[in-house]
Amino acid sequence: LDGVSPKLVKKAADARGPAIMALADVGDFEDARTLLAMGADVVSLRGADLEFVQWLAGAMTEYDSLSGWCNAPKHICAGGDLRGLAFCCPPVKSCAVFGALKRAGLTPEEYVNRKIAAARGTPLEKGEGTCFGSLVWCCKIGKPCYLRDEALARADLSEREYMELKKKLAEKILPKIH
Ligand code: SF4
Ligand code: SF4
Structure with missing residues (x-):
């Protein structure tokens, strides 16, 4: 480029x-x-x-x-911008999420609370059988994962709908500065 x-x-x-x-x-x-x-x-x-x-x-x-999200970011640990927090796990292990939260001006607790609140009442709340029990913590659709795909099928969510929900999630969890 x-x-x-x-x-x-x-x-x-x-x-x-x-x-x-x-x-x-x-x-x-x-x-x-x-x-x-x-x-x-x-x-x-x-x-x-x-x-x-x-x-x-x-x-x-x-x-x-x-x-569903044409300019979806990469995962934070793969160099994505802060919108990638939509694909992050809970902050339970030492990884790049902590640096990203600092840049976003969020404490780990605020991040967890915001994600849970933003997903409330949406299909992202579902996700039995996934790593953290909810699709709100799940990875980008491009990352192959049969656990997430099975949860999506059970929730009757298409890949496009899942990414649309993750896009909305990113908008809701990032503090608005502008
Ligand atoms: S929380 Fe998960 S997705 Fe996010 S940076 Fe850490 S390992 Fe990567
Ligand atoms: S279940 Fe799959 S998509 Fe969800 S967090 Fe675990 S590895 Fe990522």
């Missing part, structure tokens, strides 16, 4: 400031997805022709409706 680095976008996104526009030479779908998945709100398509812009906008819309 020519222009801003995805890591820099993540750093800016984690600061939870105003919306971020990533200026880079976006040449294809993957370039745009990488920047959005690191927390950019907007990507600039400088120099792109109208046909490419229309194609990319259509591809992004389609990907969003198929995936």
